[in-house]
Amino acid sequence: MLSITSIKKGIVIDHISPGNGYEIFKLLELDKADFRVALIINADSKKFGRKDLIKIENEIDLDLRALGILDKNLTINIIEDEMIKEKIEVDLPKMFEGIFKCKNPRCITSSERDVVQKFELVSEDKTIYKCAYCDHLLNMEE
Numbered sequence: 001m002l003s004i005t006s007i008k009k010g011i012v013i014d015h016i017s018p019g020n021g022y023e024i025f026k027l028l029e030l031d032k033a034d035f036r037v038a039l040i041i042n043a044d045s046k047k048f049g050r051k052d053l054i055k056i057e058n059e060i061d062l063d064l065r066a067l068g069i070l071d072k073n074l075t076i077n078i079i080e081d082e083m084i085k086e087k088i089e090v091d092l093p094k095m096f097e098g099i100f101k102c103k104n105p106r107c108i109t110s111s112e113r114d115v116v117q118k119f120e121l122v123s124e125d126k127t128i129y130k131c132a133y134c135d136h137l138l139n140m141e142e
């Protein structure tokens, strides 16, 4: 049994569908982290049989709800003093910042480092977002 209490303060991304854990790990650039992170693949899950899990011993200044775009089953637990302080439900946000990058090389967010990536939902059925700066589409089903 893996216990959440092995981290004092940080974030646990739980109930990730098997296979998505590594995607999210890369997306959050946790391979470059200088704090403790753990990616657990194929852990036992009462709800789904198997799940992936990410433990981050740090605070991340990101809109983690946007991870629902990749996997709407996951749950985000904010840990403080080895206890779950807050649970964040994910869904398809109407708008989100950060995490995903605009793929248009001419977009202002590609050249200006200080501009925060911003996306607006255009199709809920197909999970398509558009960049708020250049209208370039971000299709999550591709």
Ligand SMILES: [Zn+2]
Pocket (backbone or CB within 6 Å): 102, 103, 104, 107, 108, 109, 131, 132, 133, 134, 135, 136
């Ligand atoms: Zn753009």
